[in-house]
Amino acid sequence: MNPIIEVKNFTKKYGNFTAVNDISFNVEEGSIFAFLGPNGAGKSTTINTLCTIFEKTSGTLLIDGKDVTKQKSDVRSTIGVVFQDSTLDTKMTIEENLKMHCVFYNIHKKEVEERIQFVLKLVDLLEERKKLVGALSGGMKRRVEIARGLIHYPKVLFLDEPTTGLDPQTRAHIWEYIIKLQKERNITIFLTTHYMEEAEICGKIAIMDGGVIVAHDTPYALKKKYTKDKAYITTKNEEELEKLLLQFELDYTKKDGYYKVEAENLEGLLKVLSEHKENITNLEIKKGTFNDVFLEITGKKIREEA
Amino acid sequence: MNTVIALWVRGLKAFVRNKTGLVFSLIFPLFFVYVFGAIFKNDVIDNPIAYMLSGVIITTVFESSLNLASTTVDDMVSGFMKEVLVSPAKRVAVAMGQLLSAATVATLQGILILIIGLFIGIRFRHWSTPIYVLVSMIAIGLVFSGVGLFMATKVRNGQTFQIVKTAVTMPLTFLSGAYIPLSMLPETLRYLAYINPMTYATAFFRMITLEKTNLSTADLVKEEVAISINGFIVTPVMSFIIILIIGLMFLLLSTISFVHTDFSRLNRSASDASAIWG
Numbered sequence: 001m002n003p004i005i006e007v008k009n010f011t012k013k014y015g016n017f018t019a020v021n022d023i024s025f026n027v028e029e030g031s032i033f034a035f036l037g038p039n040g041a042g043k044s045t046t047i048n049t050l051c052t053i054f055e056k057t058s059g060t061l062l063i064d065g066k067d068v069t070k071q072k073s074d075v076r077s078t079i080g081v082v083f084q085d086s087t088l089d090t091k092m093t094i095e096e097n098l099k100m101h102c103v104f105y106n107i108h109k110k111e112v113e114e115r116i117q118f119v120l121k122l123v124d125l126l127e128e129r130k131k132l133v134g135a136l137s138g139g140m141k142r143r144v145e146i147a148r149g150l151i152h153y154p155k156v157l158f159l160d161e162p163t164t165g166l167d168p169q170t171r172a173h174i175w176e177y178i179i180k181l182q183k184e185r186n187i188t189i190f191l192t193t194h195y196m197e198e199a200e201i202c203g204k205i206a207i208m209d210g211g212v213i214v215a216h217d218t219p220y221a222l223k224k225k226y227t228k229d230k231a232y233i234t235t236k237n238e239e240e241l242e243k244l245l246l247q248f249e250l251d252y253t254k255k256d257g258y259y260k261v262e263a264e265n266l267e268g269l270l271k272v273l274s275e276h277k278e279n280i281t282n283l284e285i286k287k288g289t290f291n292d293v294f295l296e297i298t299g300k301k302i303r304e305e306a
Numbered sequence: 307m308n309t310v311i312a313l314w315v316r317g318l319k320a321f322v323r324n325k326t327g328l329v330f331s332l333i334f335p336l337f338f339v340y341v342f343g344a345i346f347k348n349d350v351i352d353n354p355i356a357y358m359l360s361g362v363i364i365t366t367v368f369e370s371s372l373n374l375a376s377t378t379v380d381d382m383v384s385g386f387m388k389e390v391l392v393s394p395a396k397r398v399a400v401a402m403g404q405l406l407s408a409a410t411v412a413t414l415q416g417i418l419i420l421i422i423g424l425f426i427g428i429r430f431r432h433w434s435t436p437i438y439v440l441v442s443m444i445a446i447g448l449v450f451s452g453v454g455l456f457m458a459t460k461v462r463n464g465q466t467f468q469i470v471k472t473a474v475t476m477p478l479t480f481l482s483g484a485y486i487p488l489s490m491l492p493e494t495l496r497y498l499a500y501i502n503p504m505t506y507a508t509a510f511f512r513m514i515t516l517e518k519t520n521l522s523t524a525d526l527v528k529e530e531v532a533i534s535i536n537g538f539i540v541t542p543v544m545s546f547i548i549i550l551i552i553g554l555m556f557l558l559l560s561t562i563s564f565v566h567t568d569f570s571r572l573n574r575s576a577s578d579a580s581a582i583w584g
Contacts, residue, residue: 051392052392053391053392073394076392076393076394077394079392081392083385083388085385086384086385087384087386087388087389088384088385088386088389089316089381089384089386089389090384091319091320091323092316092319092320096316096319099312100312100316101389101393103308103309103312103395104309104312104389104390104393104394104395105393105395106308106394148389
């Protein structure tokens with residue numbers, strides 16, 4: 001697969017403060033790429049530089065082979081951007097917002113109507129096209145923005161926290177649109193999110209902290225590396241269970257009447273369970289979540305900021 | 307070019323859709339005409355209503371075009387400017403579109419009051435007067451749109467901006483001779499009026515509207531359409547040139563400033579309005 005976004009040794013400094021420190025990564029064409037990290041990790045700086053808004057201090061950033069600081073106009077035509085805060089013109093209708101966007105992106109007049117139909121159908125807003133944006137709900141506005149971000153057929157779509165502040169149903173819908181897009185039009189999607197379960201849908205994930213990329217892999221690989229499955233056991237005979245756990249060298253903590261056992265040594269755990277099966281009153285095995293991955297890697301910072 | 311037209315249309319649409327704003331933009335000027343017209347009834351001015359109307363029309367054009375500062379700031383806060391920023395649209399074209407739409411809206415508002423004025427006191431004797439009036443309204447609208455846009459690009463705080471705007475607009479309006487003849491001002495304020503560009507816009511516009519083109523210089527001064535600064539007479543034509551120079555300066559300054567303004571500096575988290583552009 002070809003990389004559509006190439007970042008090499010990118011550094012951004014504000015005076016003496018280094019926001020992003022010598023990061024490098026590639027994003028494959030047609031993939032969904034998630035950028036995670038606590039606030040102030042350098043995510044926004046990186047995205048804003050990729051979107052041609054910020055200037056870099058050093059390094060190379062290419063989108064579709066074009067330099068984001070030297071060929072701004074070319075890059076701008078190649079990308080679609082949906083910012084975290086709305087950038088719609090609230091005094092105008094959905095249709096007028098889209099038309100204005102087409103003017104900015106130099107889309108031929110003959111194609112405009114067809115494209116409006118296409119993108120509005122994609123986000124289920126065809127019926128509402130004459131409505132004023134100011135009168136729409138938060139979820140609808142976000143859908144309008146996604147539609148607008150797509151109308152010039154970008155190769156890369158940047159989504160900065162596309163589902164923040166939306167209800168679970170709308171979030172699920174937005175994700176449907178995103179996945180549909182990626183599949184049907186082979187658009188590369190570069191997004192940031194705070195919802196860890198959303199990050200798992202993505203093909204690749206980069207986690208940033210303190211201006212550097214601390215982890216970069218598939219969600220599965222990250223989970224395998226940073227989380228452990230856990231068994232939650234309640235028993236009639238606590239003494240015997242503790243003895244068995246010690247015997248098979250399994251780490252555990254006792255809390256509220258149940259035992260939380262690290263399931264890293266699966267063989268040992270199975271032996272404990274089979275020898276203790278008459279006494280077990282309840283057993284639950286929990287897979288590690290992406291939240292665990294995130295906390296494992298950046299935990300301290302997130303707690304401080306929250 | 308398409309960008310310019312699209313933004314121009316956008317400005318006009320916003321003007322037409324804001325019905326409440328439109329009504330109030332007419333009520334205030336006419337209220338001023340009524341109050342000040344009554345005050346000056348027994349004074350030297352022969353037709354106080356027409357005199358006041360001409361001042362009020364140009365003040366409306368002035369305030370409306372200066373309002374481009376507010377609408378541009380609104381566009382920054384609402385995020386629309388950010389959308390413009392990441393698009394391939396030329397920033398010069400965006401600036402031009404904004405300037406033209408503001409000047410057009412200002413002219414339209416001026417025309418609305420002028421039409422009402424035609425029923426309550428203004429009479430045109432020459433067929434060419436309406437054309438001159440229109441041209442001067444457009445010109446003065448453009449000049450102060452430039453000033454407005456320039457102000458907007460310098461804004462760093464959305465809340466203090468409204469106060470600054472009022473603090474700038476009010477004295478410029480009241481020390482321009484539009485409502486109160488300069489001869490009635492105390493001396494210190496009169497000197498302030500001399501450095502106020504609106505003074506010259508008002509004088510020139512009043513001469514056109516009241517058709518005082520054929521008067522002698524002395525009469526022009528007496529009618530307050532020429533300005534005498536310690537014996538130095540600024541004729542209406544000179545006034546117009548002064549306005550043009552100031553206008554060109556600000557149109558250029560505002561366009562350059564707009565192209566170079568780093569809108570990304572504006573942190574627009576809606577929850578913390580005071581921190582916007584801090």
